[in-house]
Amino acid sequence: MAMQVISANRLVDGLVVYMTGGGGWSERIADAQAVTGKEVGEVAMAAARVAEEARIIVEPYLIDIDESSGERRPTRYRELIRAKGPTVRLDIGKQAEL
Amino acid sequence: MYLYDTIDQSLVDQRVEQFRGQVRRRMAGELSEDEFKPLRLMNGLYLQLHAYMLRVAIPYGTLSSHQMRKLAHIAQRYDKGYGHFTTRQNLQFNWPKLEETPDILAELADVQMHALQTSGNCIRNVTADQYAGAAADEVADPRITAEVVRQWSTLHPEFSFLPRKFKIAVTGSSRDRAAVRVHDIGLVVKRDEAGAIGYQVIVGGGLGRTPMIGATVRDFLPKRHLLSYLEAILRVYNQAGRRDNMYKARIKILVHALGAEEFIRRVEAEWEAIRDSAVDLPAGEHDRIATFFAPPRFEALPNNDGEFARYRLEDREFAQWARTNVAPHKQLGYAIANISLKPEGGIPGDATTEQMNAIAAIAERFSFGEIRVTHEQNLVLPHVRQADLYGVWQTLKSHDLATPNLGLISDIIACPGMDYCSLANARSIPLAQDISKRFADLRRQHDIGELKVKISGCINACGHHHVGHIGLLGVDRKGEEYYQITLGGSADENTNLGKIVGPAVPYDKVGSAIETITNTYIGLRADGESFLDTYRRVGNDPFKETLYAAH
Numbered sequence: 036m037a038m039q040v041i042s043a044n045r046l047v048d049g050l051v052v053y054m055t056g057g058g059g060w061s062e063r064i065a066d067a068q069a070v071t072g073k074e075v076g077e078v079a080m081a082a083a084r085v086a087e088e089a090r091i092i093v094e095p096y097l098i099d100i101d102e103s104s105g106e107r108r109p110t111r112y113r114e115l116i117r118a119k120g121p122t123v124r125l126d127i128g129k130q131a132e133l
Numbered sequence: 134m135y136l137y138d139t140i141d142q143s144l145v146d147q148r149v150e151q152f153r154g155q156v157r158r159r160m161a162g163e164l165s166e167d168e169f170k171p172l173r174l175m176n177g178l179y180l181q182l183h184a185y186m187l188r189v190a191i192p193y194g195t196l197s198s199h200q201m202r203k204l205a206h207i208a209q210r211y212d213k214g215y216g217h218f219t220t221r222q223n224l225q226f227n228w229p230k231l232e233e234t235p236d237i238l239a240e241l242a243d244v245q246m247h248a249l250q251t252s253g254n255c256i257r258n259v260t261a262d263q264y265a266g267a268a269a270d271e272v273a274d275p276r277i278t279a280e281v282v283r284q285w286s287t288l289h290p291e292f293s294f295l296p297r298k299f300k301i302a303v304t305g306s307s308r309d310r311a312a313v314r315v316h317d318i319g320l321v322v323k324r325d326e327a328g329a330i331g332y333q334v335i336v337g338g339g340l341g342r343t344p345m346i347g348a349t350v351r352d353f354l355p356k357r358h359l360l361s362y363l364e365a366i367l368r369v370y371n372q373a374g375r376r377d378n379m380y381k382a383r384i385k386i387l388v389h390a391l392g393a394e395e396f397i398r399r400v401e402a403e404w405e406a407i408r409d410s411a412v413d414l415p416a417g418e419h420d421r422i423a424t425f426f427a428p429p430r431f432e433a434l435p436n437n438d439g440e441f442a443r444y445r446l447e448d449r450e451f452a453q454w455a456r457t458n459v460a461p462h463k464q465l466g467y468a469i470a471n472i473s474l475k476p477e478g479g480i481p482g483d484a485t486t487e488q489m490n491a492i493a494a495i496a497e498r499f500s501f502g503e504i505r506v507t508h509e510q511n512l513v514l515p516h517v518r519q520a521d522l523y524g525v526w527q528t529l530k531s532h533d534l535a536t537p538n539l540g541l542i543s544d545i546i547a548c549p550g551m552d553y554c555s556l557a558n559a560r561s562i563p564l565a566q567d568i569s570k571r572f573a574d575l576r577r578q579h580d581i582g583e584l585k586v587k588i589s590g591c592i593n594a595c596g597h598h599h600v601g602h603i604g605l606l607g608v609d610r611k612g613e614e615y616y617q618i619t620l621g622g623s624a625d626e627n628t629n630l631g632k633i634v635g636p637a638v639p640y641d642k643v644g645s646a647i648e649t650i651t652n653t654y655i656g657l658r659a660d661g662e663s664f665l666d667t668y669r670r671v672g673n674d675p676f677k678e679t680l681y682a683a684h
Contacts, residue, residue: 051184123560
């Protein structure tokens, strides 16, 4: 079964964030809490909706990830671009800060 | 240029304060995201892949130096030092913060700008021929019409919640530089046999998932009836357009479903009830608006300036730029200078703060402080003395703004694609960069001649791929980026929709596919034939054969 993390955009600045184990939100996917299985995913999504209600984030959703290379990477290319930044501007986005 | 009166200014000022209050209420929890989203969209603020995106309206693509400097300032202070000029003649900032957006809008209002009508199911920011007021082939200045339409459509109460968005484009010449046949309404300014000004009215064009070329509903509409006729068209659409399926809600679907004849009958019936009413603009008001677009104080100059001719002979690089990027002006001794925002390997439409400031300064010194944005994602200095062209070129060159490629294969339209856009299925920009690098040799580009490549990262077609001589549409194939290739499209007065040439190709094969297509054209072309001429003569088959044999 695929591992997943919850991603969203932060309300105040719109930046991509990931839900961490303590119920917080990080700009780094490496900090995210990974979940496996439908039920665990639903529990995590319920926590994310609480953060949405609290006006911390907007539009949370689960994304599939892969850690087989030793690095945590989203499986969809779209999510990889969200995690790093525009492929045509390596000087901006999260990739510029890593 | 049009200058706001107190009504215009108070409208945008009030809107800024209204949005400031809405942002405050959102941050305080008084508005949910569902409640807030339509409000922010009405102020041009989208949520994209990486961050919010603010789409700033540039009505009919006209900017002053003062306004350009303000855009440069906003890019520097609130964003990441650049902006992106779009196929809607607008500018997008890719990284604004929600909490700072009211301040950005206030800064825009200070220079008579805003982000109204850049989202939502309303009449969007009207677009026009970028050579307005300057083109040698112009019948009448389309900015006057565009400004009349802007004032009429701004916050129009009846048309703020249409079945779907609505785009109007105006061209002032029979040479279509505004792609009017692929807009919801396209207006071509023309004269009747008696010399009176009016419009050819075209309705129901559009791109997106169901591309269509508009139907002419009036071959000549007298100028005085413009607004009542537009109102009649919008009323028929507002009442009969579909609201049950957003993919079938554009006016093109209604025109197609009813048939042009029945659609025209309904419009004419509606119009009979409101023509010659208060809806139409009084002649005096039209004349007042027209005064803002009076020609600048041109000098009386001879044509074919000697300095211009001498520098073209002496400096080959300048001659190359003059050949591609300079267009004839209606005023003797003047020229239109196009600024390419497509440097080799660059991002189509992007300009840095430094470049925006440089363009503002050049326009101020050499072009009466006027700048235009084109729907092909370039900029224009509309009124340059021929004698100043060499100096303008040298300054542009020092800011990497003098690429001599207008209309050539590297002058590519590309939507932001999956690098920025939350709707995209595939990237657009890196393909444009790859093609631009492959064809970097200008002699080769000139040998190929006029060739418009247009790239969209999804079926919504912001990159106008349907009307590219070569069109590329990004699709998602099981998580991989593939591109459907269309050939033979065009967006000029002979508008055509491109035809799919064969199966989609993967991302890393697109560049070589473009090479194959251009080589096939070169092998087939007769003397003097452009790519489009050859395509229209031979059709898809020869291209299909070479393209898929090579893969």
